[in-house]
Amino acid sequence: MKAEEQLAEVGANVHTNGASKNGYANGVMSVRPEREPLVLGNPTIHDVTEKIAGIAEGKLTPKFMAALLASALLAAAGVGALIYTFAVGIGVWGLNNTIGWGWDITNFVFWVGIGHAGTLISAVLFLFRQKWRTAINRSAEAMTIFAVINAAIFVLTHTGRPWYDYWLLPYPNQMHMWVNFRSPLEWDVFAVSTYFTVSLMFWYSGLVPDLATLRNRAKGKIAKAAYTIFSLGWTGSTRNWQHYEFAYMLLAGLSTPLVLSVHSIVSFDFAVSILPGWHTTIFPPYFVAGAIFSGFAMVLTLMLVAREILDLQDYITLKHIDNMNKIILATGMMVGYAYAMEMFIAWYSVNPYERFVFLNRATGDYAWSYWAMVTCNVISPQFFWSGKLRRNVLFTFILSIFVNIGMWFERFTIISTSLHHGYLPSSWHYYSPTWVEITIFLGTFGLFLVLFLLFCKYLPIIAISEIKGIMPGSQPSHHHHDDDDHHHEAVSAAGHH
Amino acid sequence: METVEKKVIAVLGDFKNADAITSAAKSIHESGYTKFDIYTPYPIHGLDKAMGIKKTILPRFSLAAGLTGLASAFALQYWTGAIEYKLNIGGKPLFAPQFGLPVFFELTVLFTAITTIFVMFGYLCKLPNWHSPYQHDDGFQAATDDNFCVVLEAEDPRFTVESAKGLLAKLGAANVRIVEEQD
Numbered sequence: 001m002k003a004e005e006q007l008a009e010v011g012a013n014v015h016t017n018g019a020s021k022n023g024y025a026n027g028v029m030s031v032r033p034e035r036e037p038l039v040l041g042n043p044t045i046h047d048v049t050e051k052i053a054g055i056a057e058g059k060l061t062p063k064f065m066a067a068l069l070a071s072a073l074l075a076a077a078g079v080g081a082l083i084y085t086f087a088v089g090i091g092v093w094g095l096n097n098t099i100g101w102g103w104d105i106t107n108f109v110f111w112v113g114i115g116h117a118g119t120l121i122s123a124v125l126f127l128f129r130q131k132w133r134t135a136i137n138r139s140a141e142a143m144t145i146f147a148v149i150n151a152a153i154f155v156l157t158h159t160g161r162p163w164y165d166y167w168l169l170p171y172p173n174q175m176h177m178w179v180n181f182r183s184p185l186e187w188d189v190f191a192v193s194t195y196f197t198v199s200l201m202f203w204y205s206g207l208v209p210d211l212a213t214l215r216n217r218a219k220g221k222i223a224k225a226a227y228t229i230f231s232l233g234w235t236g237s238t239r240n241w242q243h244y245e246f247a248y249m250l251l252a253g254l255s256t257p258l259v260l261s262v263h264s265i266v267s268f269d270f271a272v273s274i275l276p277g278w279h280t281t282i283f284p285p286y287f288v289a290g291a292i293f294s295g296f297a298m299v300l301t302l303m304l305v306a307r308e309i310l311d312l313q314d315y316i317t318l319k320h321i322d323n324m325n326k327i328i329l330a331t332g333m334m335v336g337y338a339y340a341m342e343m344f345i346a347w348y349s350v351n352p353y354e355r356f357v358f359l360n361r362a363t364g365d366y367a368w369s370y371w372a373m374v375t376c377n378v379i380s381p382q383f384f385w386s387g388k389l390r391r392n393v394l395f396t397f398i399l400s401i402f403v404n405i406g407m408w409f410e411r412f413t414i415i416s417t418s419l420h421h422g423y424l425p426s427s428w429h430y431y432s433p434t435w436v437e438i439t440i441f442l443g444t445f446g447l448f449l450v451l452f453l454l455f456c457k458y459l460p461i462i463a464i465s466e467i468k469g470i471m472p473g474s475q476p477s478h479h480h481h482d483d484d485d486h487h488h489e490a491v492s493a494a495g496h497h
Numbered sequence: 498m499e500t501v502e503k504k505v506i507a508v509l510g511d512f513k514n515a516d517a518i519t520s521a522a523k524s525i526h527e528s529g530y531t532k533f534d535i536y537t538p539y540p541i542h543g544l545d546k547a548m549g550i551k552k553t554i555l556p557r558f559s560l561a562a563g564l565t566g567l568a569s570a571f572a573l574q575y576w577t578g579a580i581e582y583k584l585n586i587g588g589k590p591l592f593a594p595q596f597g598l599p600v601f602f603e604l605t606v607l608f609t610a611i612t613t614i615f616v617m618f619g620y621l622c623k624l625p626n627w628h629s630p631y632q633h634d635d636g637f638q639a640a641t642d643d644n645f646c647v648v649l650e651a652e653d654p655r656f657t658v659e660s661a662k663g664l665l666a667k668l669g670a671a672n673v674r675i676v677e678e679q680d
Contacts, residue, residue, distance in 0.1 A: 045538065045643035170577060178577035182589050187599035194603040198610045205614055213538070213641040232618060232625040236640045238522075240622040241540040243553045247617040250559055254606050265599050468643075469539040476519040476543060 078443010117295020118144025277418030294407035332381030376406020510670025566608025
């Protein structure tokens with residue numbers, strides 16, 4: 001972790017016997033020992049390198065290859081369905097005149113939302129000095145990037161003629177036409193592409209020091225060359241760290257409003273229209289809360305599996321899981337509040353169309369979808385009031401999948417229930433997807449898993465340099481700003497070696 | 498050392514303790530050295546200050562880029578909408594800051610982020626640079642693992658091999674050694 005003043009927590013974790021193995025912080029006494037350590041097992045700085053770099057250096061196991069193959073096959077099926085869509089047209093989807101957005105936009109919003117937890121963990125928690133984020137930020141950011149790639153697949157194919165997608169960009173052309181900046185769909189083009197670019201740069205710059213660690217350890221020729229190129233020749237120079245830390249902080253500061261803006265703008269796609277069910281001012285905060293909610297669930301789903309398989313229990317501890325579950329509980333109640341408030345405002349507005357849409361949402365053709373959403377998103381997180389369940393790995397895993405499902409249904413409910421009953425009963429219709437849409441959606445899961453597996457295998461899955469910086473005794477003891485009696489002793493004891 | 502024919506380019510020494518390296522950095526700075534660096538596996542807080550490194554000038558570039566991004570977003574939306582391609586869409590104004598806001602924001606962020614990263618790596622850190630004169634030194638390489646490696650460069654006007662070695666030894670560095678020019 002790169003924050004200026006992060007010693008409060010480190011200090012809390014230092015025990016007299018603690019880190020003396022490698023000579024760190026001899027003589028520093030513990031204050032506030034009740035804080036739970038962020039890394040268990042008291043590893044040395046070198047142990048951290050060995051553990052995390054060791055994962056990337058390990059041999060390819062049959063288990064890994066099997067998982068990769070299965071994911072790749074799933075992705076290939078999705079690619080096949082996409083090619084079929086391109087060849088024949090989006091008429092092969094289940095859309096009709098009344099319902100012009102179906103699984104395509106549902107899945108777009110679903111994947112973009114999942115990405116948001118990565119940015120939240122890497123940027124927002126960084127600014128709030130939440131040191132526990134260091135164990136999960138790298139993989140959460142990777143997840144962000146892969147999720148946004150999937151989101152892009154949907155939003156770029158739903159245009160119908162994806163080979164003309166460059167028309168979305170403002171560029172001088174022979175038609176003398178320009179894009180329409182009055183449309184939220186154009187804002188989305190800017191928001192999602194900026195989000196992807198900034199997330200990718202943030203992730204990559206975080207990786208550079210760790211890639212240098214892998215470079216200096218790499219044995220194989222190809223691995224050495226690849227890590228050498230991508231680590232840019234990073235040496236760990238303090239003169240470089242100084243610029244680097246500032247850039248990292250600035251990117252965190254930029255990403256924080258960016259992540260809020262992206263899902264707000266996604267919600268504008270709906271809210272700026274005048275369709276009952278979409279045209280509500282609560283959408284931006286409601287969408288952002290939902291995005292964080294679903295994203296944390298997906299981080300948990302992935303990390304709990306990775307934690308078991310890669311044996312990372314000392315790094316992704318029960319404290320991390322507990323913290324993430326608390327965020328799930330909080331954001332789950334925020335979306336629950338939004339559901340209730342939508343209903344209330346529909347009634348309070350005395351607008352017959354609004355009233356109808358929301359009543360129809362809960363009792364009409366898609367009631368099954370609405371109640372699936374409420375069950376998964378509002379009711380199921382309530383279990384996390386219990387501290388025991390928040391620290392139960394299996395329970396958390398199951399519940400995280402419930403939340404993933406619930407958040408998918410939320411987007412589906414918003415889109416299909418608002419569209420399927422127009423103002424005139426003659427345009428009332430029902431929508432269900434065809435095998436093509438279902439296959440594309442499953443295919444994006446395949447792609448997501450392929451990318452995530454490759455990431456786990458070849459890149460440091462935990463931010464090595466950041467976790468080293470928050471370990472007990474890794475920072476000079478005179479940086480304790482909260483002075484206590486041990487303070488000066490610690491400096492004089494440790495300062496002269 | 499006089500018997501060595503190759504030119505000595507630096508004297509290196511290792512530390513393992515964050516407090517020791519910080520006080521060593523301070524002493525080296527106070528003794529007047531300017532051409533020296535400390536290589537560490539993670540950023541150590543206050544080490545740049547102890548070494549006497551000035552604050553980074555990166556924010557100036559970031560600010561300039563952010564303002565450029567904002568101006569570009571304004572120019573793009575105003576020129577295309579209100580000058581070059583006046584299209585009446587639902588009677589909405591051809592340009593208004595209200596609908597321009599999302600793109601103002603996004604391009605400001607985009608320009609700032611790209612510039613910050615490229616200036617930081619490319620200009621301030623002088624990367625990519627796939628060659629370091631010390632790259633064959635084990636202690637230097639271990640600086641991406643768990644070593645704090647001090648490098649006193651021969652380019653410094655105060656540098657002599659003996660005084661540099663003496664200084665590092667006095668500060669408690671382990672494994673004080675010289676690095677020679679590579680052929």
